[in-house]
Amino acid sequence: MMMVKAGLIPLLISYVIALVFTVMPMPALLEPWRPDWVSLVLIYWLMAIPHRVGVGTVLIVGLLTDILLGSTFGVYASALLLISYPVLRHYQRIRHYALVQQALVVAILIFFKRVIVYEIEHVLNDAVFSVPYLYPVVSSALIWPWVFLALRRYRRHNHIH
Template sequence: MNRQRVRAIVFWSTVVLSLLLMLLPLPQSVMAFKPYWPALVLIYWALESNDVVSLGVAFAIGLGADVIDGILLGEQALRLTVLVFIVLRFRARLRFFPMWQQALAVLALLANDRIIDLILRSFAGYPLPPLSFAAAPLVGAVVWPFLFLLLDDVRARLRAHEA
């Protein structure tokens, strides 16, 4: 029970941190390369533990992200739900990929997320984003190994504390 609670605290703090990172104001030139942090964090948690991230949780986080920083209410909710659904579907295989393959998979996931975003935007009639829109998934894939190792380390330390 205690362990569960600690894990929940860690999970939600990483989620909030990712939302903050998403909001982080950056110079306009760097803005396009900002990875989609909530997606990366959700991928990590979906891969690592079976029961922390469900579709409902992803949907709720997406709604929160929409309220904080979104164009349409429900847009990020939809994107994150789809993302988590795919990760959960291929979880058994993704978990045991070597790091570089995992990074490639993350790249594919983020690219797919971008495509969904594009479709939603064009449905809503918003102007299409510039070409640098495509750079963020690449950055996200590059960042992925480091994020993975960092979060793994945090979890390992917490477990060591408990033990």
């Protein structure tokens, strides 16, 4: 029987929860403000345990997001890969920032992710830009401190190193 690496199941559960939150029904008024759950969870794990979560994980979760959202295959995966590099490159610095500073970094990363996805969709599918497309940048930054604290507690509780 194959041994499962310690902490793998809790990591997978966090990705599944992020994917569920991504498609979970919301009131029409709040829908444009839906935080970018997948990005938030990946950014946290990339900062917390970069030796366990890397570009392979980001690619797989990104492709699952593409499938789940019915987007052009590889769009979200590409955008997530592009924003994961600065996190992996500077995780030691970012993890020591105050939560407000981290929220600003998260907002910038998610802004770039949204721009990348829009540009690819515009070229491939003639997507049209509207300002509400950027609302998740604000909502994700506002919710980051709670996501960070919840995932940190989850990581410690499940002894994920």
